[in-house]
Amino acid sequence: MIALWILLGILLFLLLLLLIPVYIRAGYGETVTLDVQYLFLKFRLLPAPEKPKPEKKPEPAPKQEKKTEEKKPNAMTEKAKRFINAEGFSGFMQLVGGFLKLTATQAVRIIRKIRLRDFDLYVMTGGEDAAEAAILYGQVCALVYPAAEVLFTLTKCGKRHRRISVDLDYNVKTPYVQLSAAVSIRPLVVVQYGLQYLIGLLPIYQRFQNPRKRKTQNAPAGKPVRN
Template structure:
């Protein structure tokens, strides 16, 4: 009987942990800052924390190996890209994910703060107008898809053209949370969907060959 109560207590504790929210905080002002918080733990995604440099050991020139090139993911490339272009690419990626692969996952996402201000600047008035239309198209399309598939409590979006300054600028302050239970189920569902697509693709190739 005691073992049953212990197992029940462990299962209840796990269930309560699954109900706790995972908070995502994203900021942008010349560069990205991304943090993920769960209970008392915080993980900084970007910018990565600098690791202490170890003293390099000296090797003979014959034993020296050339450093291998590390392939970066699209997400890493977007984060490392500074300026408004990197922010626009991230917004476009989020909009595509919200409408395609992770619609069910985003339906459980609760946005508590979304503050986005973009200043589109160029000394040439005609070019500034073209850039302004381009930015509005990307931002409106991405955010409409994102906000349509999630729960948003408060947001402020402002895009302003400026014909006096040379460089454009942007400020993003975003915070949202999702229960760990929905996060895990959404990720598992997306993985199962991906595996199913790969199986169907393999069967189609075999039938054609």
């Protein structure tokens, strides 16, 4: 009985950890920055810390060149060819379509659970030619604002936490972008939809490993001719 209570306590503790959100902050300007924070732990992923340069060792004596070995065929490519031979190209495209649909569906579900805490995007356009700079400004506006609106709708970002600005300056020779964003997500969401993705991926993987043979239709036999 004590062991059962200990097991339940461990499970509740793990559930609590999965409910605590992970905070991710990204930035883009002169360099790309990416920080991840969970509880009191904070990690800098980008830019990656510089590794100490290893000491130079004396170069070994040149060895005799070995004969180039023949490249082995890619296992995935061979399986794809076998699948196409068994089910045809249409069957292969149906399999790929099912994989892409499953991936996109689970990705959108995860994105909908992401909380966009802060979003600040500033784009400055310009160029040596005034006409080209004006065209570029219109293209950037037509791309940035609708895409950002879709993002804000999916992540349910409030108007107070989002700032977007696209400017045009003919004195600027090279356009540039500055971005700062902060998001949070609960690990439980990633675990839940990740398991659903793997379960949905299992029949696709099994079919890819064991393709079904195409059915061949025999032509109907002709009727006997009466004398």
